[in-house]
Amino acid sequence: MLMDLFDRLFPINRSITGNGVRESLRILGESVPIELREYKTGTPCFDWEVPKEWNVRTAYVKDSHGRKLIDFADNNLHLMGYSVPFQGIVSREELMAHLHTRPDLPNAIPYMMSYYKENWGFCIEHDRLGEFTDDSYEVYIDADLEDGFMTIGEGYLPGATEEEILLSTYVCHPSMAINELSGPLVQTAVYRYLAQRGGLKYSYRFLYVPETIGALLYLSQHGERMKSKVAAGYVVTCTGHGESFTYKKSKRGDTLADKAAIHVLKQSGKPYEIVEWNPFGSDERQYCSEGFRLPVGSLMRTMYDKYPEYHTSLDNRTLISEEALQETVQMYIDIIETLEANETYTCLHIYGEPKLDKRGLYPYTGGNRTEEQKRRIAAITNLIAFSDGKRDLIDIAEKLGVVGSTLHEPALALEQCGLLRKIDRFSFDLAVSQIG
Amino acid sequence: MLMDLFDRLFPINRSITGNGVRESLRILGESVPIELREYKTGTPCFDWEVPKEWNVRTAYVKDSHGRKLIDFADNNLHLMGYSVPFQGIVSREELMAHLHTRPDLPNAIPYMMSYYKENWGFCIEHDRLGEFTDDSYEVYIDADLEDGFMTIGEGYLPGATEEEILLSTYVCHPSMAINELSGPLVQTAVYRYLAQRGGLKYSYRFLYVPETIGALLYLSQHGERMKSKVAAGYVVTCTGHGESFTYKKSKRGDTLADKAAIHVLKQSGKPYEIVEWNPFGSDERQYCSEGFRLPVGSLMRTMYDKYPEYHTSLDNRTLISEEALQETVQMYIDIIETLEANETYTCLHIYGEPKLDKRGLYPYTGGNRTEEQKRRIAAITNLIAFSDGKRDLIDIAEKLGVVGSTLHEPALALEQCGLLRKIDRFSFDLAVSQIG
Amino acid sequence: MLMDLFDRLFPINRSITGNGVRESLRILGESVPIELREYKTGTPCFDWEVPKEWNVRTAYVKDSHGRKLIDFADNNLHLMGYSVPFQGIVSREELMAHLHTRPDLPNAIPYMMSYYKENWGFCIEHDRLGEFTDDSYEVYIDADLEDGFMTIGEGYLPGATEEEILLSTYVCHPSMAINELSGPLVQTAVYRYLAQRGGLKYSYRFLYVPETIGALLYLSQHGERMKSKVAAGYVVTCTGHGESFTYKKSKRGDTLADKAAIHVLKQSGKPYEIVEWNPFGSDERQYCSEGFRLPVGSLMRTMYDKYPEYHTSLDNRTLISEEALQETVQMYIDIIETLEANETYTCLHIYGEPKLDKRGLYPYTGGNRTEEQKRRIAAITNLIAFSDGKRDLIDIAEKLGVVGSTLHEPALALEQCGLLRKIDRFSFDLAVSQIG
Known part of the structure; x- marks a missing residue:
């Protein structure tokens, strides 16, 4: 699972x-x-x-009564990604400058980071801003941001x-x-x-x-x-x-x-x-x-x-x-x-249609056919008609309204009796990919 | 008729x-x-x-009482195309192996043939299968399948x-x-x-x-x-x-x-x-x-x-x-x-529009015109504007929403006064057809 | 106004x-x-x-009682454009041959002219034709049609x-x-x-x-x-x-x-x-x-x-x-x-995306952004991604769904920090215009 x-x-x-x-x-x-x-x-x-490499051990914000208002241990989104180590008492105003919320999603902790500018920050639910009524807070971020x-x-x-x-x-x-x-x-x-x-x-x-x-x-x-x-x-x-x-x-x-x-x-x-x-x-x-x-x-x-x-x-x-x-x-x-x-083939028989019944690829008796027979005949005749060294199986499958992989077996059968020849297109495609 | x-x-x-x-x-x-x-x-x-060439004289199936259950004379679809000559008494089971019906269209005689594998068969309405209650049947196919x-x-x-x-x-x-x-x-x-x-x-x-x-x-x-x-x-x-x-x-x-x-x-x-x-x-x-x-x-x-x-x-x-x-x-x-x-023309006057009234192709008095006048003016001005040696009359007619043949006469008039010259495109088209 | x-x-x-x-x-x-x-x-x-140059002083049609039925002074559309000078008494029949109306718009004076064939004419409301019951009319067109x-x-x-x-x-x-x-x-x-x-x-x-x-x-x-x-x-x-x-x-x-x-x-x-x-x-x-x-x-x-x-x-x-x-x-x-x-730029940084924050073009703190920030970032990143020396500002603006001129300032900012270089395409476009 x-x-x-x-x-x-x-x-x-x-x-x-x-x-x-x-x-x-x-x-x-x-x-x-x-x-x-x-x-x-x-x-x-x-x-x-x-x-630098960043690893966090602990991070929290406590109010003046020592209650943890934000704790990295609860949800690691609480700490802004790549926050620098920090320890100190900060004023409410200073804390607010480091606090991120989403007023439009008031019960969500936003995902924030500052990979390329050293800074620290916490992210909380906008609804919880009302809990920050104290004048000062203890901020503790025990993290490493060092060469690594x-x-x-x-x-x-x-x-x-x-x-x-x-x-x-x-x-x-x-x-x-x-x-x-x-x-x-x-x-x-x-x-x-x-x-x-x-x-x-x-x-x-x-x-x-x-x-x-x-x-x-x-x-x-x-x-x-x-x-x-x-x-x-x-x-x-x-x-x-x-x-x-x-x-x-x-x-x-x-x-x-x-x-x-x-x-x-x-x-x-x-x-x-x-x-x-x-x-x-x-x-x-x-x-x-x-x-x-x-x-x-x-x-x-x-x-x-x-x-x-x-x-x-x-x-x-x-x-x-x-x-x-x-x-x-x-x-x-x-x-x-x-x-x-997926492969690209060229049909080797190009003057009229090849005779398929004598190769076992077509029923000898003409007339009405089962859906299964019709699908296989359609696969075979379309592969013969459209394999021109340019169209691949996916192209031909698109015409038939089937998934390309279903043409795999009929294509192999036609290859075995010499009606199709596989074209090596990898190098060609990659060449195009480099120029195109 | x-x-x-x-x-x-x-x-x-x-x-x-x-x-x-x-x-x-x-x-x-x-x-x-x-x-x-x-x-x-x-x-x-x-x-x-x-x-081989195939010709049929007679073909039927009779039951044990000599009643004709199927007769080629009634409908030549009753006999499978390219059925080989055959004469004999066959069991019900054997006959069924040679009988074709369309269960989905029970009152239709299906059209069947076996051109490239020698066989014989009859085709009947699916609804009539119930008539075949005998144990044996006489089958007679008087046909030629011979070099011809x-x-x-x-x-x-x-x-x-x-x-x-x-x-x-x-x-x-x-x-x-x-x-x-x-x-x-x-x-x-x-x-x-x-x-x-x-x-x-x-x-x-x-x-x-x-x-x-x-x-x-x-x-x-x-x-x-x-x-x-x-x-x-x-x-x-x-x-x-x-x-x-x-x-x-x-x-x-x-x-x-x-x-x-x-x-x-x-x-x-x-x-x-x-x-x-x-x-x-x-x-x-x-x-x-x-x-x-x-x-x-x-x-x-x-x-x-x-x-x-x-x-x-x-x-x-x-x-x-x-x-x-x-x-x-x-x-x-x-x-x-x-x-x-259909023809392709080149307009020989390419700097601004040619003056048409002095060639009798346009009314001298400007202002409102009849629908008939408008159509002819549209034909003439569009032929002049779009005859570039590549677009043909059909292309220009498409722009005007008219059938190509209606531009034939206006094009001739423009050709006669030297404003259009016909381009010979046949060989070009055919060359393309061979390469394309 | x-x-x-x-x-x-x-x-x-x-x-x-x-x-x-x-x-x-x-x-x-x-x-x-x-x-x-x-x-x-x-x-x-x-x-x-x-x-020739055409100037009109006066033009009118009077009935046999001397009443002006048509007067150029009322509306200069009454006189057909480029009418030649004319003075004389004409029969009703002759006048009618020179009178233009629009039966489909009976209260409109049609706009008519005959620049390239000398002629004279008057244009009136179709509804007013009933006023022309006299047998003869005085026509006076005091105009110059002379070399000028x-x-x-x-x-x-x-x-x-x-x-x-x-x-x-x-x-x-x-x-x-x-x-x-x-x-x-x-x-x-x-x-x-x-x-x-x-x-x-x-x-x-x-x-x-x-x-x-x-x-x-x-x-x-x-x-x-x-x-x-x-x-x-x-x-x-x-x-x-x-x-x-x-x-x-x-x-x-x-x-x-x-x-x-x-x-x-x-x-x-x-x-x-x-x-x-x-x-x-x-x-x-x-x-x-x-x-x-x-x-x-x-x-x-x-x-x-x-x-x-x-x-x-x-x-x-x-x-x-x-x-x-x-x-x-x-x-x-x-x-x-x-x-x-509108200009065409080539982005000079093609291996991965350039680092934009260090050039002041991108906020250091990742996460959620204002709509204004998003628009500017979209402008900058799309200019970088699509400026390939072929697409111009209009092309890139089309992708963003904004008017081309709004990309002017972001493009200049990118040019100034060396990420985009302007391509001179005028001569190219004009060359194409002459061939194309």
Whole structure:
């Protein structure tokens, strides 16, 4: 059950660095191999660099009677991410300058952080501001913000080719459910499925990174290689909530990643929405930057910023479900199976139609046929008619209104009797991906 | 009356070979010259070959009391097409293995055939199965299935150029009305119209072939020539039934055939539907195969497989009408007249508008005009503005919302006063057709 | 108030030549400099030539009792434009051959002219035909139709570059309101705004020409220069009536003029309609002729021939309003400000996103933001993501759903900190305009 895993991971204080990330990756790594890679503070990532490492032991605010009004132990969202160590008595006014609330969501603790400017802060429900009537408060933040390491998790499943499918999620969000425990949970379930499946055509890479800085770090070290290897990729985020799927296209918008995802969603019969790439989002912002233009989109359910509880403590267990998570896992699997099945063929018989009955591909008796017979005949005759070395199985499946993977077996039958020949398009597609 | 011709042709037992085809072509040939061409059994047609010739004299099934339960003389659909000669007493079980019905259409005799695997069979109404209570039956099929000939009918009207418009229909279906006596009837009426019209720009070829094998045979002998000569073509089938027209595009989808047909349908004000090319259909499957990619679509009314009576004895006289057939004849004629009128011009006066009144093309007095004047002025000014050596009359007519042929006369007037010059585009289009 | 100017201009008898044009341009020139240029009768303009100059003193028709039934002094539409001098007694029949009415609009005086064929005529309300019961009439037309000059008005505002924005309107219509005093009024108000604004990037040219022959004359003298200088242009006509705007595209349809106008209309939230270029219209017919293909469209409100009073005396003061005129002036200004702001940038940081907080372009504290902050962040991140040296500010603004000019300041901020570099696209666009 993914929700069991959820319950173990939810309370951990994750951030872009620190032991919470390591502990989360260790737990996820119990069912699939995830290697932890550590990068020193100051490591350059293009225009950025790896920040100091942050770890918190205790943090609270007490009133003049010694009552804890805010306690990090209750909810790690109470402490603003990357708050510096601090200890002292502060006036009400000074405290208020460090207190963050959401007047529009008065019972929510907002999610705040200050990664790149040293500061401290607490976040509470707006409704509770009335409790702060004292003139002075004790603030205690027992934390380390020091040179250390940033941790990235990485998994890899080798396939028949070195061309890769990339799945990338992020592990830097504390105690929120949709955004973002759903992503790591779904990605890990897909990873487990593929590890057990075997017989893969593509190789698969699974990244668990701190958002933005982790993707930048990874690109700074592997980006050039990725440009020649990544055939398709998806950022796995916000995968646990809502009736409808959301697919955000890659920046190029017409990559294999986009084609396969949109095809499978369309044929699934499930509700979905397509969103154009834009620079408000997750790590597709980095993967699709002009220097890389990787074929990376993002398959979500209700997406970030489109539900009211986004980036607050109300984004919790009640919003997600095992069923929604599993349905998303299955959609990722369907997309991947379509990518695995997808090939481009050329029909070798181009003068009129080939005679199919003598090859056992067509009934000898003409006339009325069963629906099953009609479907198979349609698959075979359409593969013959449209396999021109340019259209792939997905294109032909779109014409027929079926999922690409269902053409796998008929295509193999036609290949075996010499009517279709497979075209090697990987290198071609990747070449295009680098120029396009 | 086409329905008189229908009544003479309907009872004849046609198949892909045999005397029924010859007799049908002879009757159609009474009003237009149709040459009969005979091809020997075994003649190769790419992946196929001409089958044996089939002719039936008698065929019946009698019960043990000598009563004829099924008789070919009643309806030639009762005998499965290409049934081998057979004579003998068979058990009920054996007979049932050779009996075909349509449980979903219990009062219909299905249309069945086994051209390429030797077998025999009978087809009856599903409702009549209860009559077969005896234990044994006498089966008698007095037929020839022997080396012989396959017959193709061909007509040709020479025009000013050797570029051809192709009309192709099929004459292999026994005793069914929509599919397929309507096609040969409509094609012959169009042929007659053009023979009487004279003064043709294009040459016209009319093929009457057995479906599939006949088109393959013709392509195997003339396909290379057709690639350089056929400017547009249509498969004439299912032309007698339904309120709405159906146009199935050529495989390339953007040929002159498609452009003219869709243009005329759109301007006709009649209901119509456009269907993409697909490999379920008639001889456009062969004409549009990758080795040829001819500019051949198909103008139909309600098309094959879209009416419940398709491929059964219920596809009979009650479903078609003289009116529907004649309306389809007229639509084919309108398309052809638009093709005849269609030309591409370049305007020779490109700096500002030419002065039209001094050439008698425009009224001297400005102000309000009659609708008739407005239409002529619109034709003339649009021809001048848009004749750029690329857009043809059909393109310009589309902008104006009129049928292309109505621009014929204004274009000639502009040509005569030196404002337009005709561009020879035939060779260009055909070159494209061979590459595209 | 534009309506004050309207009241001074309305009674003047304008035509394609004559003192009415000069007087109108003198009045318009009171607030902006308009140079009057005179071209001699017979001056060639491609296929045309400058006609004789026409000036009218008096014109009337009297019945046999000496009562004036028609008097040019009442409404200058009563005299057909370019009527030759005439004096004499004519029969009722002869008079009727020279009398024009609109049976469909019986209380309207039609607007008629015969520029290029010598003739005389009077125009009256159809309802008044019953007054013509006498057998003979005195006709008196005291007019000059002699060799003289045609007058064109021209204004010019130099900007930082020689690339021009062209506004062109026509001053040849007598005593009608929508078509055409609204155009000269709106054009002059836009001209005044730009003269006062200063700091222009583009240079601006304002033409006040007699329709057709004036545009042809101007093109014959300046057309070649315009092909290399005009970046965008608009024919200003029919700008005073109706709820909805109408934009008629340039013939090329995808020029900068079209892009800016359609973008601003779309973002304005006001109702509008887009019309394809066609050769029924105003001087875009000449500017867009194949020899020039200038990027010239036309922004109107309810356009010519789309309101029943068109080209009659009913097209008068009651149909237009100060408010509608001013709203159109503002729409032209919005388009021009978007053209002024529009630039194309290349982002110089292409590997991942640049770090914005350290450049003061992004708040250090992450989490929830105000709408204002979100808008600015969206502007900045979209400019960075999409500035690829091909998309301009208008393209990026379209993605964001804002008007292009709002991206001006954020783009400058990004340029100043070295993240964006401006691309010089003028010469490129103009080169395309000459080829395309």
